[in-house]
Amino acid sequence: MVVANEPIITMRDLRMRFGEKFVLNGIDLEVHPGQIIGYIGPNGAGKSTTVKIMLGLVEGYTGEVRILGARPQDGGVEYKKRIGYVPETAEMYDTLTAKEYLTFIGELYGLSEDSAERKARLLMEQFGLKDVFNVRIATFSKGMKQKVLLISSLLHNPDILFLDEPLSGLDANSVMVVKEILARLAAQGKTIFYSSHIMDVVEKISHRIILLDGGRIVADGSFEELKGQGREGSLEQVFNQLTGFDRHQEIADQFVAIVQEV
Amino acid sequence: MNEMRLLKFLDGFRGLFERFGVDYPVMRRILQIKLTMDGRRVPTIIGKARKKADRAGHKLYDGQEAEKNQFFSSLWLYLIFGALSSMFVALGDNFIFQMSLVFGILMFMVMTSLISDFSSVLLDIRDRHILFSKPVTPRTIGMAKTLHIFIYMFCLTGALGVVPFAVGLYRHGVVFALLFVAELIWMDLLIVVFTALMYLAVLKFFDGERLKDLINYVQIGLTIGLALGYQLLFRLFEFVDLQAAIQPRWWQFLVPPVWFGAPYEVLIHGDSNRVLLVLSLLALFVPVAAILVYIRVMPSLEKYLQKLADPGTRKKEGAGKAVKTISRLLCASAKEQVFFRFAWTMMGNEREFKLKVYPSLGFSLIFPLIFLFAMGEGRGFAGLPGTSKYLFIYFCALLVPSVLIMLRYSGSYKAAWVYRVLPLGEDVVPIYRGTLIAAIVRLVLPVYVLEAALFTVLFGWRILPDLIVAGLAILVYSVLCFGYLSKALPFSERFETAQQSDGLRTIPLMLLLGGMALVHYAATLLSFGVYIYAALLLAANWVLWQRGFAVKTRG
Numbered sequence: 001m002v003v004a005n006e007p008i009i010t011m012r013d014l015r016m017r018f019g020e021k022f023v024l025n026g027i028d029l030e031v032h033p034g035q036i037i038g039y040i041g042p043n044g045a046g047k048s049t050t051v052k053i054m055l056g057l058v059e060g061y062t063g064e065v066r067i068l069g070a071r072p073q074d075g076g077v078e079y080k081k082r083i084g085y086v087p088e089t090a091e092m093y094d095t096l097t098a099k100e101y102l103t104f105i106g107e108l109y110g111l112s113e114d115s116a117e118r119k120a121r122l123l124m125e126q127f128g129l130k131d132v133f134n135v136r137i138a139t140f141s142k143g144m145k146q147k148v149l150l151i152s153s154l155l156h157n158p159d160i161l162f163l164d165e166p167l168s169g170l171d172a173n174s175v176m177v178v179k180e181i182l183a184r185l186a187a188q189g190k191t192i193f194y195s196s197h198i199m200d201v202v203e204k205i206s207h208r209i210i211l212l213d214g215g216r217i218v219a220d221g222s223f224e225e226l227k228g229q230g231r232e233g234s235l236e237q238v239f240n241q242l243t244g245f246d247r248h249q250e251i252a253d254q255f256v257a258i259v260q261e262v
Numbered sequence: 263m264n265e266m267r268l269l270k271f272l273d274g275f276r277g278l279f280e281r282f283g284v285d286y287p288v289m290r291r292i293l294q295i296k297l298t299m300d301g302r303r304v305p306t307i308i309g310k311a312r313k314k315a316d317r318a319g320h321k322l323y324d325g326q327e328a329e330k331n332q333f334f335s336s337l338w339l340y341l342i343f344g345a346l347s348s349m350f351v352a353l354g355d356n357f358i359f360q361m362s363l364v365f366g367i368l369m370f371m372v373m374t375s376l377i378s379d380f381s382s383v384l385l386d387i388r389d390r391h392i393l394f395s396k397p398v399t400p401r402t403i404g405m406a407k408t409l410h411i412f413i414y415m416f417c418l419t420g421a422l423g424v425v426p427f428a429v430g431l432y433r434h435g436v437v438f439a440l441l442f443v444a445e446l447i448w449m450d451l452l453i454v455v456f457t458a459l460m461y462l463a464v465l466k467f468f469d470g471e472r473l474k475d476l477i478n479y480v481q482i483g484l485t486i487g488l489a490l491g492y493q494l495l496f497r498l499f500e501f502v503d504l505q506a507a508i509q510p511r512w513w514q515f516l517v518p519p520v521w522f523g524a525p526y527e528v529l530i531h532g533d534s535n536r537v538l539l540v541l542s543l544l545a546l547f548v549p550v551a552a553i554l555v556y557i558r559v560m561p562s563l564e565k566y567l568q569k570l571a572d573p574g575t576r577k578k579e580g581a582g583k584a585v586k587t588i589s590r591l592l593c594a595s596a597k598e599q600v601f602f603r604f605a606w607t608m609m610g611n612e613r614e615f616k617l618k619v620y621p622s623l624g625f626s627l628i629f630p631l632i633f634l635f636a637m638g639e640g641r642g643f644a645g646l647p648g649t650s651k652y653l654f655i656y657f658c659a660l661l662v663p664s665v666l667i668m669l670r671y672s673g674s675y676k677a678a679w680v681y682r683v684l685p686l687g688e689d690v691v692p693i694y695r696g697t698l699i700a701a702i703v704r705l706v707l708p709v710y711v712l713e714a715a716l717f718t719v720l721f722g723w724r725i726l727p728d729l730i731v732a733g734l735a736i737l738v739y740s741v742l743c744f745g746y747l748s749k750a751l752p753f754s755e756r757f758e759t760a761q762q763s764d765g766l767r768t769i770p771l772m773l774l775l776g777g778m779a780l781v782h783y784a785a786t787l788l789s790f791g792v793y794i795y796a797a798l799l800l801a802a803n804w805v806l807w808q809r810g811f812a813v814k815t816r817g
Contacts, residue, residue, distance in 0.1 A: 055394075055395045056394070056395075057390065057391070057394055057395060059565060075399075075400075077396075077397045077398060077399050078397060079397075080395065080396060080397035081397040083395075085391075085395045087391045087395070089391065091388045091391045091392060092388075092392065093295065093299055093388065093392065095299045095302040096295065096298065096299060096302075100295070100298065104291065104295050105392075105396070107288075107291055108288060108291070108292075108393070108396040108397070108398055109396060109397060110397065136302075
């Protein structure tokens, strides 16, 4: 149903402001299916806002946004059936059990209760959480909660995934599993928007990296392309250069000096 | 189960919901989940077990403990208030007067408890990420939330209305009773819509913090209003001429309870006075119009809810200095000062703490006054000087036990790990003493000063020594309360573990307070008795504030 050449997300001159402050200053972006997009930038660069706009959670922007052929400001909700979302604030109804929560979310996405529950159970098993399927989420560790969130974003087999720090709290083995899962989903033609502050991971898994700073896209391309523009080293270093940050040593010196004062 | 029956009942109205553009099965599912969550309260056992046992080792299976909805066990209180107001139904047949009064009471009760108890439902910001990112229309979500509130509203109204209904049926017949039921439903509609629109307005023009403040103030207003309202109502009996005919005044059109009083005259007495007809039409159509507006604007309420998550503007830093100075004056050690300031800021910022404590703050403010009025024996304020009624000032210390009980709870109770990580040593005395001093200065002292000032005006300067003695007694009382109540580090447990039985535990403390007031009274009968009592209290304070805190913590 998705033609590979057709962009699945388009943004033209997207601008958004809260009060006096512009959070997005004209974003132009086209995304084609089958890519893992590392969506990075300093805190407050506008990453979450872009994602929220695409999900229809934030209104009042100017410019053109098209996602899966729909325009979020039109108020239609059908397109959300093909989107999975792991928000940065890992909010869940945590007085529910994993089974109840996942079944509920699956049903909201239009699955039947039985198939939502069956799928949730199988996926929980794969993550090694079979025993806690009927346990309340409030008692879960951070990593367990993160796994539940990941499952809840995948139950309905979406075409686009928005993941905000999806690996947070996961142990090293689970991180490997999730990275593999993401690679396979992308290979099947799914689009993954991957926001994170952990540059090593973004560097390794992304096909394309978009760097946001001050509400603008300051770099867009594969890791090699980003490096190739006369820059060197890791994504972390590229990030520092592009966001114009070179004071880390200076700040560290001062910080330690203050620590030693006492 | 109960909720299943409720949902089955709703199924009957499926067509109506769908006509409003609501996705019924999804709405039903959201409602069901919300009701399930309401029934869950993490029981005390977990809070305790979690400290010792590793979290992973302690699993809580669904259905393992009784799921009890706190709300339903407090309904009997509303039943009593309803029964009280039913007296006005029985009174006579000046309906416009009686029923306006009854609806005034009912509307006040429902509205205030809606604001103080169900705001969390209306203002749940988790919904934003969880529900709105899913393919569900805002209208469906809005309707689910609205119904969620209505379910509680109807239970509440049912409890309030059942006695007046029975009385009305017996006294005034079937038409009256049916009209009463219909009007109650209409009243609920009006109240929910009005409250939501009010929130919308506040959120639109101010930030989320302001709205939460507003909720706090409403709670204080509720307690004071209730206590005062019933005093006034009983007084009304004495001078109200029930035969008085209604004098149409323009402002009556602005008072919703009067709208609801009018249809009784029109339908039962067959009065076709134009004013009454207009009022009746208002009662019929305003709620309907309100609900239509509400359905339209509910989605934008959701949009503004985002503001609740915003941190809001901070106070200026100047306030910190005053607190620092006070803490230096009142606290012995540096450690104590630290915990004074910590408790001070926590009490000011901790939303849930305020929500739980402010109602008793309201009571403490109003109780001494109520007793003054109730025992005024009709002579008014002029009769007060020369009596011992200023001793009612002791009632403002009713606040102390409830504050002390709540001090150990916090919404961010998990942050209590700092107590265990910091090198605080074995000596917990400064922690407790600093916190208690902060609580007294911040919450009890203002109430006491306010009452004392008022009492001085009412009774004259002569009672000043007695007021000071009462103040000393309250200080002693505070330490005694602390010693009696079970201890836990301040702000270290979650609110959900707060138990109903905490309330019962304060009863002996109230008796103690009464006892202290009686001793004071006895002292006033002796010459220089008050001064002897003062000296004793000073000594008691001296000893208690030094030794009274040497206790071991549980766990």
